[in-house]
Amino acid sequence: MxxxxxxxxxxxxxxxxDHARPVHFRIWRGDKDTGxxxxxxxxxxxxxxxxxxxxxxxxxxxxxxxxxxxxKAGKCGSCSxxxxxxxxxxxxxxxxxxxxxxxxxVEPMRSFPLIRDLVTDVSxxxxxxxxxxxxxxxxxxxxxxxxxxxxxxxxxxxxxxxCIECFLCQDVCHVIRDHHKEDEFIGPRFLMYTAxxxxxxxxxxxxxxxxxxxxxxxxxxxTKCCTKVCPExxxxxxxxxxxxxERVVDxxxxxxxxxxxxxxxxx
Amino acid sequence: MTRSPIPLPQVRGFLQTQRTDYWWxxxxxxxxxxxxxxxxxxxxxxxxxxxxIGGIDQPGVQRLLSPFYSPVLWDPTGINxxxxxxxxxxxxxxxFIPFSPALLILPxxxxxxxxxxxxxxxxxxxFWGDPVSCAVGEPGFRGGNYRGEQKFPLxxxxxxxxxxxAAVLFIGLLAWDGxxxxxxxxxxxxxxxxxxxxxxxxxxxxxxxxxxxxxxHCMRHFVGGNHDCLSCSMDGGNAYRKVTWLNxxxxxxxxxxxxxxxxxxxxxxLCANGTWTDLRIL
Numbered sequence: 001m002x003x004x005x006x007x008x009x010x011x012x013x014x015x016x017x018d019h020a021r022p023v024h025f026r027i028w029r030g031d032k033d034t035g036x037x038x039x040x041x042x043x044x045x046x047x048x049x050x051x052x053x054x055x056x057x058x059x060x061x062x063x064x065x066x067x068x069x070x071x072k073a074g075k076c077g078s079c080s081x082x083x084x085x086x087x088x089x090x091x092x093x094x095x096x097x098x099x100x101x102x103x104x105x106v107e108p109m110r111s112f113p114l115i116r117d118l119v120t121d122v123s124x125x126x127x128x129x130x131x132x133x134x135x136x137x138x139x140x141x142x143x144x145x146x147x148x149x150x151x152x153x154x155x156x157x158x159x160x161x162x163c164i165e166c167f168l169c170q171d172v173c174h175v176i177r178d179h180h181k182e183d184e185f186i187g188p189r190f191l192m193y194t195a196x197x198x199x200x201x202x203x204x205x206x207x208x209x210x211x212x213x214x215x216x217x218x219x220x221x222x223t224k225c226c227t228k229v230c231p232e233x234x235x236x237x238x239x240x241x242x243x244x245x246e247r248v249v250d251x252x253x254x255x256x257x258x259x260x261x262x263x264x265x266x267x
Numbered sequence: 268m269t270r271s272p273i274p275l276p277q278v279r280g281f282l283q284t285q286r287t288d289y290w291w292x293x294x295x296x297x298x299x300x301x302x303x304x305x306x307x308x309x310x311x312x313x314x315x316x317x318x319x320i321g322g323i324d325q326p327g328v329q330r331l332l333s334p335f336y337s338p339v340l341w342d343p344t345g346i347n348x349x350x351x352x353x354x355x356x357x358x359x360x361x362x363f364i365p366f367s368p369a370l371l372i373l374p375x376x377x378x379x380x381x382x383x384x385x386x387x388x389x390x391x392x393x394f395w396g397d398p399v400s401c402a403v404g405e406p407g408f409r410g411g412n413y414r415g416e417q418k419f420p421l422x423x424x425x426x427x428x429x430x431x432x433a434a435v436l437f438i439g440l441l442a443w444d445g446x447x448x449x450x451x452x453x454x455x456x457x458x459x460x461x462x463x464x465x466x467x468x469x470x471x472x473x474x475x476x477x478x479x480x481x482x483x484h485c486m487r488h489f490v491g492g493n494h495d496c497l498s499c500s501m502d503g504g505n506a507y508r509k510v511t512w513l514n515x516x517x518x519x520x521x522x523x524x525x526x527x528x529x530x531x532x533x534x535x536x537l538c539a540n541g542t543w544t545d546l547r548i549l
């Protein structure tokens with residue numbers, strides 16, 4: 001794939017408004033076969049986020065620039081990209097947090113096949129999700145078909161429910177990004193999804209064997225990159241992946257715990 | 268189940284990245300910090316001397332023992348630390364194997380740190396670039412042959428909890444050394460209470476080690492992480508919450524305790540070889 005830098009033909013931004021400052025961008029343009037960085041300049045005013053700049057480029061300089069977005073509030077997980085090399089949401093990246101005098105590089109997520117410009121095909125994630133055993137609650141506790149549980153039991157799981165499925169964690173994970181183990185490893189998003197089900201106080205399904213044998217939890221080497229890029233600040237590694245790794249150890253690697261489990265008759 | 272591979276046209280080489288921040292600072296600091304500790308502790312472990320002060324022939328000096336050498340199972344021939352559980356090195360020890368009391372001890376705390384979840388993530392990055400940093404290109408030779416902790420040899424990291432058991436035991440022993448450091452010998456061979464800077468260091472050291480050890484991810488698993496129902500536990504999840512608090516600061520306590528234990532050894536060593544004098548407070 002070509003990586004040369006081209007300069008857009010139509011790059012004449014309007015004169016700066018009061019307090020506006022010109023910011024130079026390098027945005028990846030291309031499809032799955034070819035592409036290059038193209039330079040644009042945008043007059044940035046106070047309060048703008050990077051997605052605003054991309055929209056302004058679309059409106060004024062490159063109407064064919066492809067970019068996926070929806071809520072512009074950090075809740076839909078659509079506008080994932082790599083900004084100055086860091087996987088981030090474009091709508092949550094305030095322009096005043098970027099170095100003011102440097103060119104801003106915007107690329108699509110590198111771990112997924114490119115459709116066009118900043119839009120990638122993340123459908124692999126949805127295929128993976130379908131393979132995880134679904135929630136299987138125990139019999140209802142009460143005659144009216146309801147269950148009783150306490151907030152502190154569900155707190156751990158609720159943290160994982162904040163996930164907006166932006167797939168930045170999948171993008172940054174080196175097991176997928178650099179080693180292309182996507183056929184043997186489900187990635188941090190789905191290790192966390194499995195943890196949310198597995199740690200649920202009502203759930204009776206056992207997914208620990210799948211985690212070890214099919215989902216490749218052992219490929220995670222705890223670099224915590226997923227945690228660092230999570231826009232919802234979920235403790236993916238410490239609160240989901242490592243607890244699952246420990247449950248795998250309980251079931252497969254620790255003879256003493258296995259002995260206890262046999263005597264206690266746990267699932 | 269079909270998870271068709273995803274074609275990835277953009278593969279970067281070693282250290283290639285679009286990141287513009289100082290991403291290389293942390294791996295370098297870890298490399299220097301951990302590397303220095305490993306080199307120093309290895310050197311100190313092989314010395315086999317200058318690991319204590321305040322023996323019976325040093326009246327008035329507080330009894331300090333280096334944490335690298337505690338517990339002393341046998342003293343090397345010709346040394347009487349007063350801390351050895353079984354006296355002098357027995358005659359059956361093969362002469363071709365160099366002996367130092369620390370060599371029998373250090374594998375346990377070293378194993379605990381080597382298999383620690385925090386250190387794993389840190390040294391995988393700093394020492395063998397796997398990855399060097401987030402979203403930075405890796406050495407190309409690994410590529411699709413990556414095994415992670417899924418297969419041998421790193422699958423052995425799952426032994427971590429057994430090192431945790433040893434680490435808890437060692438905290439008890441080091442706490443006892445801290446208490447013992449409040450004593451000194453008198454000229455008539457009796458022992459008296461006293462307090463020195465070294466005593467304070469030996470007391471603070473196991474406290475730092477406790478903050479690190481009891482915040483371990485395995486500990487968190489044992490006190491509630493292995494149950495789906497926290498409220499069902501005897502203490503209502505109280506221990507889990509406390510360990511979680513420590514666990515959220517695991518990296519901080521990992522480094523504080525690492526430098527703490529190294530400094531404690533350095534202090535005792537420099538006092539033992541006469542470079543420093545342990546200042547008596549009481």
